[in-house]
Amino acid sequence: MTVKNPLDMHLHLRDNEMLNLVAHLSAKDFKAAVIMPNLVPPICDLQALKEYKQRVVNACNDEDFIPLMTLFYKNYNYNFLQEAREHIFAIKLYPAGVTTNSSSGISSFDIDELKETLEAMSELGLPLLVHGETNDFVMDREANFSKIYEKLAKSFPKLKIVMEHITTKRLCELLKDYENLYATVTLHHLILTLDDVLGGKLKPHLFCKPIAKRYEDKEALCELAFSGYEKLMFGSDSAPHPINDKECCGCAAGVFSAPVALPLLCELFQKHSNEANLQKFLSDNACKIHNLSFKKDKIIKLERNKWQVPSKYGDVVPFMADEFLEFKQNYN
Numbered sequence: 266m267t268v269k270n271p272l273d274m275h276l277h278l279r280d281n282e283m284l285n286l287v288a289h290l291s292a293k294d295f296k297a298a299v300i301m302p303n304l305v306p307p308i309c310d311l312q313a314l315k316e317y318k319q320r321v322v323n324a325c326n327d328e329d330f331i332p333l334m335t336l337f338y339k340n341y342n343y344n345f346l347q348e349a350r351e352h353i354f355a356i357k358l359y360p361a362g363v364t365t366n367s368s369s370g371i372s373s374f375d376i377d378e379l380k381e382t383l384e385a386m387s388e389l390g391l392p393l394l395v396h397g398e399t400n401d402f403v404m405d406r407e408a409n410f411s412k413i414y415e416k417l418a419k420s421f422p423k424l425k426i427v428m429e430h431i432t433t434k435r436l437c438e439l440l441k442d443y444e445n446l447y448a449t450v451t452l453h454h455l456i457l458t459l460d461d462v463l464g465g466k467l468k469p470h471l472f473c474k475p476i477a478k479r480y481e482d483k484e485a486l487c488e489l490a491f492s493g494y495e496k497l498m499f500g501s502d503s504a505p506h507p508i509n510d511k512e513c514c515g516c517a518a519g520v521f522s523a524p525v526a527l528p529l530l531c532e533l534f535q536k537h538s539n540e541a542n543l544q545k546f547l548s549d550n551a552c553k554i555h556n557l558s559f560k561k562d563k564i565i566k567l568e569r570n571k572w573q574v575p576s577k578y579g580d581v582v583p584f585m586a587d588e589f590l591e592f593k594q595n596y597n
């Protein structure tokens with residue numbers, strides 16, 4: 266299979282040593298990626314953003330790869346956002362405390378409090394990317410957040426809202442109800458259910474937020490993805506953590522899938538769909554939704570060529586470590 270300009274619409278690259286370890290793995294497979302701002306401290310101002318972007322570019326070491334930068338949501342004013350517009354792709358909103366490095370996220374979804382920023386974003390055409398989870402019972406957190414998505418979608422009809430890494434049938438349905446709602450889905454949520462994470466022995470490397478859900482949820486996500494549904498985009502949410510932070514008491518959330526994303530998606534679409542829908546899911550849908558175009562195309566070829574996923578990349582265990590995959594990237 267061949268993919269033109271594959272895009273990862275949700276990627277964690279971290280900083281410093283980890284950035285240098287993982288960035289090139291995404292840069293060689295993807296034309297562009299949306300880079301998450303949940304560093305410590307989070308990226309909230311333009312100086313920090315520009316400096317981080319430069320470190321990302323240096324670590325990627327690939328002129329063709331485009332990092333699409335994001336700011337961590339705060340109540341920004343119009344003037345700031347107008348200045349920020351040319352430097353950022355979108356703004357990422359985290360409810361406070363729901364996931365890794367989100368403690369300074371927002372704690373109220375009162376429309377009056379969000380209005381100034383979200384109206385400015387609507388006017389400037391800046392998309393809002395949302396980690397949609399409440400603090401309820403863990404299996405209900407995403408579905409319960411649907412009320413907030415509805416409130417946002419209705420209150421800000423001109424705002425492009427992306428429901429990030431959706432994991433439930435509920436959000437698959439919601440996506441169809443509001444014109445201004447879009448979504449990303451990860452690779453691992455097309456493969457896993459909660460059974461894989463903790464139905465047998467506990468698998469820390471499959472633990473992420475939102476947690477993988479029920480079989481009917483996974484089926485709903487697969488149905489949308491494999492049909493090439495136009496409002497759904499691929500976002501890996503590849504989120505590397507050092508092995509000591511995963512294999513310990515108090516496992517960090519995150520699945521490191523960057524090195525296996527394209528080979529596994531190819532395998533899935535080859536089995537359950539086709540090349541044309543893979544192209545939509547991996548690139549065309551996102552290009553249409555976000556008006557993206559590229560001066561130079563990047564073509565990635567995936568061939569039947571069995572290979573074994575390494576046990577580790579540095580001190581990070583990848584998704585499907587030690588497993589054999591059927592397809593491999595041919596970079597020649």
Ligand code: DOR
Pocket residue numbers: 277303364365366396472473474475504505518519520
């Ligand atoms: O599993 C996750 N890991 N979910 C997130 O939302 C954040 C991410 C991370 O930064 O490690």
Ligand code: ZN
Pocket residue numbers: 275277301502504
């Ligand atoms: Zn994420």
